[in-house]
Amino acid sequence: MSDISNLTNQIVEFYEKLSSWELSVVREQGMTLPQMHTLEILGTHEPLRMKELAQRMGVTTGTLTIQIDKLERLEMVRRRPHEEDRRSILVELTPKGKALAEEHHTLHEQLTRDITAQLGSEERRALEEAFRRMNCEF
Template sequence: MPDLDTLSRALVEFYEKLSSWEHSVVRDQGMTLPQMHTLEILGVNPPLRMKELAQKMGVTTGTLTVQVDRLERSGMVRRRPHHDDRRSILVELTDAGQEMFQGHHSLHEQLTRDITAQLSDQERDTLTELLTRLNNEF
């Protein structure tokens, strides 16, 4: 039986290092982590309803409204009416938001290359499979 305490410590240490890196990178881009998280979700999804975006972020629509207001004022996102449901508002990236997302995404890809450089292709595949399974548990 694997040592659960050792695994737990390794997971926490990895999370803390990744979180520290993320905070540093986002701060250098003049954004907050929740703002960048919003751009990341919108960058890999089609325009989303506020409710859908809130669910993906794990926040209330009230919290998201404040976040989207700030991003809209900074020119990163725009709201537009849903074409089929007049009661719904879609949120999407502007060109500036797409550019910010792409720049941040490329930093994620570089970090992934750097921290997995010593892994074989098979190990990377296994890591991807395991992380996907762990993410599905949330």
């Protein structure tokens, strides 16, 4: 098997394991993956215009509107008018949404600690750099 095939298999296996972990954690928190993804993005970049949030999520604004409606009913986010652009609506986390986003981020950090425990600091830095460079390709 070629080096690229081996690497492909490792990436696919990692993705499948990470996805399975993510789904189980999100379910335990009573959320769906798209809902948690929304909270994660807002936790890092809030507040965002609806259009900006939709772009970051890779969905249409119509799809996002349905998602935000659900998250508003759960009291995780709120909409407010943009102060400088009356046509725009900003979305931000509520204290409840912020707490859940922070809790989920903490779980991500613990997973990272767990799965990199066998790596030395140089290997962790190399892995981080590899991920940074690969992420730029998307």
